[in-house]
Amino acid sequence: MSEPLIRLESVSKSYGSGAEPAVKKLTLEVEKGEVLVLVGPSGCGKSTTLRLINRLIEPTSGKIFLNGEDVTDVDPSELRRKIGYVIQQVGLFPHRTIAENIATVPKLLGWDKDKIESRIDEMLELVSMDPETYRDRYPKELSGGQAQRVGVARALAADPDVLLMDEPFGAIDPITRDRLQNEFLRLQQELKKTIVFVTHDIDEAIKMGNRIAILREGSEIAQLDTPEAILSHPADEFVESFLGSGAILKGLTLKKVRDIDLHQVPTLTAPVARDQALQALQESPDQVAVLLDDKEQPTRWIDEKALNRTSQPIEKSGRPVTVNLQPEDTLQDALTTMLQSSVGMAVVTDRKGKYLGCCTIESLAKLIMSEG
Amino acid sequence: MDSLLSLLEFALARQEQVLEALAQHAGYVVSVLVTAGVFAIVTGIVTRRNQLARELALSIASVFLTIPSLALFVIFIPLVGLGFAPSFIALFLYSLLPILRNTITGLDGIDPGVLESAKGMGLSPLQVLLRVELPLAWPVILAGIRVSSMLIVGIAAIATLVAGGGLGDFIKSGLARLPLPNSLEAIWLGTILCLLLALVIDLILQAARLATISKGIR
Numbered sequence: 360m361s362e363p364l365i366r367l368e369s370v371s372k373s374y375g376s377g378a379e380p381a382v383k384k385l386t387l388e389v390e391k392g393e394v395l396v397l398v399g400p401s402g403c404g405k406s407t408t409l410r411l412i413n414r415l416i417e418p419t420s421g422k423i424f425l426n427g428e429d430v431t432d433v434d435p436s437e438l439r440r441k442i443g444y445v446i447q448q449v450g451l452f453p454h455r456t457i458a459e460n461i462a463t464v465p466k467l468l469g470w471d472k473d474k475i476e477s478r479i480d481e482m483l484e485l486v487s488m489d490p491e492t493y494r495d496r497y498p499k500e501l502s503g504g505q506a507q508r509v510g511v512a513r514a515l516a517a518d519p520d521v522l523l524m525d526e527p528f529g530a531i532d533p534i535t536r537d538r539l540q541n542e543f544l545r546l547q548q549e550l551k552k553t554i555v556f557v558t559h560d561i562d563e564a565i566k567m568g569n570r571i572a573i574l575r576e577g578s579e580i581a582q583l584d585t586p587e588a589i590l591s592h593p594a595d596e597f598v599e600s601f602l603g604s605g606a607i608l609k610g611l612t613l614k615k616v617r618d619i620d621l622h623q624v625p626t627l628t629a630p631v632a633r634d635q636a637l638q639a640l641q642e643s644p645d646q647v648a649v650l651l652d653d654k655e656q657p658t659r660w661i662d663e664k665a666l667n668r669t670s671q672p673i674e675k676s677g678r679p680v681t682v683n684l685q686p687e688d689t690l691q692d693a694l695t696t697m698l699q700s701s702v703g704m705a706v707v708t709d710r711k712g713k714y715l716g717c718c719t720i721e722s723l724a725k726l727i728m729s730e731g
Numbered sequence: 732m733d734s735l736l737s738l739l740e741f742a743l744a745r746q747e748q749v750l751e752a753l754a755q756h757a758g759y760v761v762s763v764l765v766t767a768g769v770f771a772i773v774t775g776i777v778t779r780r781n782q783l784a785r786e787l788a789l790s791i792a793s794v795f796l797t798i799p800s801l802a803l804f805v806i807f808i809p810l811v812g813l814g815f816a817p818s819f820i821a822l823f824l825y826s827l828l829p830i831l832r833n834t835i836t837g838l839d840g841i842d843p844g845v846l847e848s849a850k851g852m853g854l855s856p857l858q859v860l861l862r863v864e865l866p867l868a869w870p871v872i873l874a875g876i877r878v879s880s881m882l883i884v885g886i887a888a889i890a891t892l893v894a895g896g897g898l899g900d901f902i903k904s905g906l907a908r909l910p911l912p913n914s915l916e917a918i919w920l921g922t923i924l925c926l927l928l929a930l931v932i933d934l935i936l937q938a939a940r941l942a943t944i945s946k947g948i949r
Contacts (some may be wrong), residue, residue: 415851440853448844450851454866454945464852497947513852523851 362427363388364521364553365412370421372407381407383577384421391520394547394554396568398561400601404578405557409523412555413442425521440464443514443522443552447529449506451498457483457509458494464517482512487542504535511543515550522554529558540566561602565590566612573598586613607727608691616693617686619726621707621716626651627661629674636673637666647702649714650677656712657683660702683708684718690726693718734915738923741916748900753924755896759822759887760880760932767826768876774827775834776860785835792828800825800886804893818887818895825886826879833875837868870944877936884929888921898924 367387373380381404389395397405410416412423414435423430430438451460458479465475480490486508498506507527514522528536540563547554558564564571565586572583575597582594590610593599602609625639625648640648640663650659650673661677668676682696684707696705697720704719742749771792778784795803803824807817841864849863865872891899898921905917 413851415847436853436855436858438853439851444848444851446844446847446851448842448847450842450844450846450848452845452849452863453842454947456947463854467853467858497945499947510848 364391364426365389365555366424367408367411368422368424370408370411370418370423372404372411372416373419380419380577382411382418383579385578385580387572387580387583389553389555391553392551393569394556394567396556396558396564396571397574398558398564398571398601399574399578399581400576401559403574403576405559405574406525408574408578409525409555409557412521413439413444413523415439440467440517441519441521443517443519445507445510445514445522445524445527447526449503449510451501451506451509451513453498456495456497457501460498460509461513461516463513468517470517478516482516483509485515485546486512488512502535503531504539507531507539511546515552520553522552524554524556526558527556528563529560543567562609562612565609573601586610610727611690611694614690614726615686616684616688616690616707616718619690619693619707619718619722622704622719622722623716624649624704626714627673628655629653629658631673633666633673636661637663640666647704649680649706649717650674651714654712655714657706657708657714662702678702680706682706683712685710686715690723693723697723734919737913738916738919741913742920749920749924752896752898752900752921753928755890756884756887756898756925756928757932759818759890759895759897760883760928763819763822763826763883764876764880767823767879768830770823771827771830771875772834772872775831775838779835779838788831789828789835792831795824796828800889801892804889804895808893813894815895817893818890818897822883822887822890826883829875829878829882830872831875833871833878834868837871838864840871841867866945867948870940870948873936873940873943877933880932880936881929884925884932888925898928 365388367385369384369386370382371380371384372382383404385408387395387408397408399405407416411418412425412430414430417431425438425442451457452463455463461479461482462475465478470478479494483490483493488505488508493501493505493509498509501509510527528539531539544567556564556567558567568586570584571586571589573581573589575581581601582589582598587610589598590602590606590613593602593606624645625643627636627639627648628651631650636648640646640661647660647662649657650661652658657680659674659677659679661673665677666673678701682699682705684693684696684705686707686709693705697703697718704717707715707718709715774788775785778788800821803821804817807820811817811820845863845867846859849859854862887897888899888902890897891903901917901921901924905914905919905921908914908917
């Protein structure tokens with residue numbers, strides 16, 4: 360394996376002589392392009408560890424290497440310009456416009472004006488904000504979620520290899536947080552940055568991390584592994600209790616719908632005659648069929664009762680299909696959709712909405728069991 | 732109505748004197764605001780991180796404000812003589828506290844998250860001060876400067892007692908000649924011009940506020 364991008368070598372940080380060190384002889388490597396999540400109870404030293412990397416805190420002992428270079432040899436301000444930094448409080452400059460905020464590091468690095476201008480638009484688009492609308496606004500005009508989008512755009516503006524994120528979504532409401540997490544994962548697939556991500560939320564850690572370091576007091580690593588491995592083989596009682604109950608449920612966010620063997624119920628393509636539909640239903644072990652429109656997009660669940668009850672055309676009987684799953688969705692999404700569905704299963708379509716099959720509780724259970 | 736007319740007559744008869752006194756008075760305000768402003772802001776920046784230093788600076792500035800103004804103008808005469816110098820020193824010392832206190836309050840009030848992100852992005856300490864801290868503390872500092880400007884306009888009237896000139900000249904001469912003719916007019920003229928000067932300076936500072944404070948923090 361190549362040289363890790365970030366390497367901490369037996370790093371310690373203590374405040375005052377008598378006190379227990381906040382970070383005790385921590386050795387840690389972060390590979391290029393991975394998201395390493397530091398997770399642990401509050402006060403375990405995870406934020407301190409993060410801030411040691413960009414020298415907002417100086418280590419008491421030990422060494423930190425970035426790209427093989429000892430960070431203590433570099434001017435701290437120069438070093439930080441090469442490392443993106445996103446914090447929970449966001450910390451946008453309230454007296455500067457969104458554009459000026461994003462331009463902060465490029466300006467410090469002396470980029471020319473045109474390059475900065477086009478970079479600002481590019482960054483705003485990257486975080487799904489319309490440049491026309493937001494460029495000249497001030498931070499006070501943004502919602503919490505929007506502010507953090509700008510925070511991420513600002514951190515990425517100078518295209519740093521490394522991004523440090525300290526509970527970036529911690530102060531955002533759950534719905535927006537979920538959306539930002541998903542968008543962030545999509546971004547990371549494109550950008551392939553090396554990210555160290557601090558959180559106290561194990562669910563967030565499992566969702567965001569390629570690897571997770573579970574830390575206990577003094578930033579001591581209790582377990583460092585992939586989310587899957589930690590969920591299935593917690594190293595000790597501390598890790599187990601930190602994972603909490605429902606490790607299997609948490610694991611659902613790691614698997615995608617595309618891993619499931621889809622179940623095929625009878626399909627009817629509209630327009631279809633009533634007896635034909637009845638016959639298809641009777642021949643199948645399933646109680647229900649899916650009605651597709653001319654673009655093969657699922658529209659309604661049809662069962663025998665619905666066919667018998669009404670004299671309406673078949674396109675209007677049964678219950679409508681409201682939510683579709685797509686192969687990239689997580690099993691957690693699938694479970695939620697199934698539980699909400701009137702027929703106990705969920706329709707899976709491709710990205711364009713074309714019907715692929717159904718996802719059932721049985722198929723989900725089979726996949727989970729096969730993990731062992 | 733009569734008295735207003737006689738006041739106007741009194742002023743018009745002494746146009747040159749009025750303009751000179753007004754210029755002297757305004758000169759005090761401007762020169763003191765600029766020097767005391769710079770001095771107090773720098774002192775605030777330098778001392779704010781050291782608990783002892785900042786308390787000491789604030790205490791000293793408060794002491795100046797509690798010394799009776801009459802005395803403060805007089806005690807520097809043995810050192811610098813009569814005229815502009817002792818008046819300038821007294822007014823300078825008087826105007827420190829509001830600006831110093833507001834500088835410290837303004838800098839203290841900045842969201843720590845903003846400073847953390849500024850440092851984290853690689854702004855040097857001087858850049859953090861000039862590009863983030865001072866612009867964000869500026870509305871509070873400017874409010875202190877306004878308070879000081881009002882203080883100076885009023886107290887500068889005492890400069891006349893140490894031969895420092897200004898609008899106090901009219902008040903003093905009126906007082907000395909009371910109840911002779913034109914004595915009340917002189918007192919009123921000095922007082923009203925002080926008020927007008929204060930009003931104009933306040934308007935100028937208000938304009939400065941609008942011009943120098945970012946829309947994002949107004």
